Amino acid sequence: MALLGGRAMAYWLMKSEPEVYGIDDLRAEGTTLWDGIRNYQARNFMRSMEPGDLAFFYHSNSKPPGIVGLMEVIETRLIDPSQFDPQSKYFDAKSNPDQPRWDCARLRYSRTFAQLLSLEALKDSFSEEELGVVRRGNRLSILPVSEATATRLLRMLET
Template sequence: MAYWLMKSEPDVYGIDDLAAAPDGTDHWDGVRNYQVRNMMRDRMQPGDLAFFYHSNTKPPGIAGIMEIASVGYPDHTAFDPESKYYDPKSDPDNPRWYMVDVRFVRRLSRYLPLDELKANPALAEMPLVKKGNRLSVMPVTEEQWQAILAMEQAGD
């Protein structure tokens, strides 16, 4: 099993939206970064776990946990001229963009803001807390995953 962190703006699509989706499952679409596309297409597997991170909000932070529910498959929004994620260069016969399905697992017992994550020495090497990392999806090591879960429990 692998671990991930996946970012979304809560006013666009937040943890509550995923929890309210049928069966708590929805597709994670709109990724338009090749490095992230490759992770979703080539590395994510059903059963992997991901932190749901609320970005572009005050404060940004980890809101919950979700499970990867599918392998990567072509992102249909790239083919839809009405979608804000439309890419006229993406071809259904040779798709440029991929997505995965995710399933709601749970909200964290307490929201973990970015400043608190940055203050944890166990997370010093996590891409999220390093300057300049803007990827919307990133791998998380098992040690980092466990450190974040311990932070959640420490605040209870």
């Protein structure tokens, strides 16, 4: 088990549509604020993140969808500024600056894999219990990944 500052490092899978924000955008910027999460379960997963955790970057709503890269969590428990911006598609009129509803995290680009690991390949290799993204109808944009599954994913992505 990988330890990070006395605690086990966690792994995540984070989805983004490449037309909105893709791995190439992250590589160009170096870091990004992962904002706009408007699902409470995904938000709660993000609240569980700690600096040093690793996240698989998954291109969703693409042909084909799949894992394209790796990111490192560098900052957590940040207030998502888009919830207060009336011009943002992520504006939340019910969110109060004194008690914000939505958080975000800052992530750093780690690498782009030589080949995309497609959703079809993931379905062939992992059960729904091992990797939530293969579950039909799973729309969550942030999912936890066990260390054993992360190790298998990295092996597959590096061959």
